[in-house]
Amino acid sequence: MFLPVCRKDLEERGIGQLDFVFVSGDAYVDHPSFAAALLGRLLESRGYSVGILCQPDWKSAENFKALGQPRLSFLVTAGAMDSMVSNYTANNKPRSEDSYSHGGEKGHRPDRAVIQYVAKIREAYKGVNVIIGGIEASLRRTAHYDYWSNTVKHSVLLDSKADLLIYGMGEKALLEIASQLDKGISARKIRGVRGTCWFTGKKDEVPADAIMLPSFEEVSKNTPESKEMFALSYKIQEENTDAINGSVLAEPSESRFVIQEKSAFPLSQAEFDSIYDLPFERKWHPMYDVAASNGKKGIPALSEVKFSLTSCRGCFGACSFCAITFHQGRRIQSRSHESLLSEAKKMTQDSDFKGYIHDVGGPTANFRSDACEFQKKNGACKNRDCLGVSPCQNVKADHKDYIELLKKLRSLPNVKKVFIRSGIRFDYLMLDKDKTFLYELCKHHVSGQLKVAPEHVSDKVLALMRKSTHAVYEKFSAEYAKANKELGLKQYLVPYYIAGHPGAGIPEAIETALYLKKTGFVPDQVQDFYPTPGSLATCMYYTGLNPHEKKSDGKFKEVYVARGGHERRLQRALLQFNKKENAQLVKEALIQAGRADLIKILL
Template identity: 40%
Template sequence: MRIRRLSDWLPTTNKEVKLRGWDALDVILFSGDAYVDHPSFGPAVIGRILESYGLRVAIVPQPSVHDNLQDFEKLGTPKLFFAVTGGCMDPMVSNYTASKRRRDKDAYTPNGDKGFRPDYATSVYSKILKEKFPDVPVLIGGIEASLRRVTHYDYWSDKLLPTILETSKADMLVYGMGEQPLREIVELLQKGVPFSSLKTIKQTAVLLEEGEKVPKNKNWDDVEISSHETCLKDKKAYAANFKIIEQESNKLQARRIFQKVGDKKLMINPPFPTMTEEEIDASFDLPYTRLPHPKYNKRGPIPAFEMIKFSINIHRGCFGGCSFCTISAHQGKFIASRSQESILKEVDQVAQMDDFKGYLSDIGGPSANMYKMKGKVQAICDKCVAPSCISPVICSNLDTSHKPLTELYQAVDAHPKVKKSFIGSGIRHDMLVPEFNKNADPKELDAYTEEVMTKHVSGRLKVAPEHTSDPVLKLMRKPSFKYFHLFKERFDRINIKKKLKLQLIPYFISSHPACEAEDMANLAAETKDMGFQLEQVQGFTPTPMTVATVIYYSGYHPYTLKEVKTPKTKKEKEDQHRFFFWYKKENKQWIKDTLSKVGRTDLLKKLLPEDTSWRKNKAGKAKNTFDDTVTYNKNTKPSRRKNKGFKKKRR
């Protein structure tokens, strides 16, 4: 048992600063999350990265904005800059559900207590710092800043907002994963270059004042998108912007983007290349305690930490490019994989923890089965502008071998203290279907699927077909639902062969752009035929920097500029949701009336065969909640025997 000292964590108070023998700080980091010193928590990663560059760093987690604001002054003035992040999740997603109801819990706060993170935390913290320390640079980053770096639609205020650099008054924004741009920023500052001169660092954005000269870089090409003011007047112009933004974000040789914002000009520099194995290993190998700061010992457990306490993140990035997902917008579409040696080193660290019982909760990433996957010929990837490597089909240049991942699982399980390692992250089931993944060896896919089902699943396997309608799936950048049927056949075959009695857990989204009420009726009928009884399904939440959100606000697809219908009213969303609950008495008359009206008696017969309970619900409204909690009570075994329900919060 290792005895931890307070100085093992980054300091959070003046007392802790003095424990390290420091008389001043180089960087003070403000975070919307409680401080958990773990590589899965972005604020801790940034703090440790800065520390590794020889800087004296302190962190102020969840500063109070409801009193005299003393938390913003207690550590004094840093020599280099203030760093600000809203936390591991966008604060608005942390604070509100898809129906804009304030959440009862905050997973990144001790005891799940709410009220410790303000709405739009990055802007709130940054503005306070600029008011109190006008001469000290403020650098913002994290997912909130990253996804709001350009004109964006804010679902919670139902407004189009300018770059967060304008609303936060910050001096610079780092988008995406911060290790590479931070290294260059620190190196230049340590050489004596003024912060105000740092204009051409990759993966950063700044606002140029009126009349300020645009810095030159002979290696970059430039592109200008429609101004913020034009976007406010013209939704089609706003939609057209996004195609450029998304493509440039996913290029290896991207252009610099300019956008006028009032009298100022936003400049977004191209991203860094994907992190190498050595670079990502170095980030994960930093001296994390892997524990929450001791200051929280009496406040209760931090739910987000408890969830990942015994998990291992093996890679970053996702080449799926799903229209509703922000992962590739923040982490990039190219996969940055850790070495097996680095992963096994972390497994050993987890195994030495006092309360480790031999079970790893997750060996995964944004999508669990993308580890070590990349282009076969790099020159082809260098020229690619596609936002997805697997939609509408899997790129012939993509190496989709699951062999390195299967070997990694086996190496992890060989650790003497590991009894079982689970895959808690979502698995791309379509990539395990040979009919879709034609690049891979079918025997390899079978070996991986069997390895996962027999050794790494605790009763349930999570997958995300998301919908059954091909037009909706095409817009989502997801494959046809027929591949889910094919995967389920393989799943059932292995289930029977190995006598596993596992459940298959599919996720679905309602009220997504292009989804009609009839599509939801089809979904309900088809999943019922497959033996699934859904209790709650995630409602689409528009978040910045996604195709689906652009469509939701503008009504236009950014790549075609054709109109796309989107359910937006509360009634439209609730009606789509009600089809999932075909088995509830209060919905049966409504379903009968609705499907009869549109002439879909075929679906009616599937959902309510030989049903005689057509009594109208007196209230006239469904009692189902519209939220983003996912609950299933389903029968997925080949024997079609009923299984107990479960409840799982989605990201």
């Protein structure tokens, strides 16, 4: 049975008033990959009644009354993606579709959905508790650079006028909050819950042990001094994301203070397993079985995860352009083999299952445990990368557990093949002296092509990306080719590249183009760098500074940033120099860089 979505559902279940109403920018899919369903089922398992108000029309407050006023709180999320990322491309153009909406139609979620939804809830019900969470709220929890307006904005907690914000993966925080709400404590008064942010207008309420961040006023002015302070603020926040060694943070914002409590502790394996054992329907709600206005049915995003297994959370890879570590953290949480096998068996009973498990992974598929023993006991190091250009010598690269898991999965009845489509961190794979996993990967878990993400060729850019050197990718490429040859297989690598990342200029794009020319591979798609809230690369994009490297005068070191659409187009064209429509842009870029001698080589 699905969670209630309308008054009729409440009447059929005999529910007079729901405890929680979950307002989501996504369509309702009752699957653990969708946060509203996962958290709704979790609350339900603890005895709370939960309804889902999915993609309400935000133009009228009346639409937010569809399930009535909840006894405890509204829970608001923009959905699986930041609403601005969902609605606009990296070049700030409206997207043509939304895979989390009925039929993939665009236009079913507003820009800045969290703010819009809370405003209408406040209009509908005065004084009701409103708690915000999800990726949009989590990554905008303090003052942040907003690419779409090209300004620094307040914490979304303040701009939305919500009572409380849950950041990161919210299971533990939400259950603790629910308990306090049930005792009659209003959301605005809840304090001390890990994984939350709250605000106060009283300085004496700021926790004595809080680290004070630069104020909103200091980081929001478009001046060199302000950008220096923005970079400092980001650095402090990044150093305090770990549940073990992180601190409480406080950000002055005009007459108020935003308080970020310490991060929630990672789920234990038993807790992680129990969540995925909840009674999900594992399909979209029947209301999407009818065709949308574009003639399509269902929710496209489900197809990506319906026959996939989430085996882990967190990522100690910490790529600069990715906000996962700012949201999920660097600690790895993994599910047991038993839990994953149980889910896979259920999957094979689905009438649509054709014998193929599409993925077994998470943010990084081949991470199944913390980077090292020190990290388990003391938390992630504040000033040391696990991987990147200079991998930490304490990193324990071990794929034995993952290999055993994959063997068990592919031996299940009715399973023909188990693919791995989550990102493989090839530099971590190369640190493993035992190459069993590489051969297992090639033999059993690839079908012709393996997608990997070297991202760039320039070591200068790769260092800013927190990626391994290009030589590591070339070594992996050679090992991959060797393994496939020995196995008698013809399988290829499909590398992804990013254009316009901080640190990358036209010379670096030319360097990449020449490498692609030499290897004979030119990507069909190139990702333009997208400055989304919460990432180190976005901080560098806005400030032009690297918050992890200082000059002799004590200020942060400058980073070159490609600004404006034209240079970004030039870089992308160089990475796809073989496309006829890019010829003029490639010529322009080469002439601009003083490398007209390369025109005949690339064109």
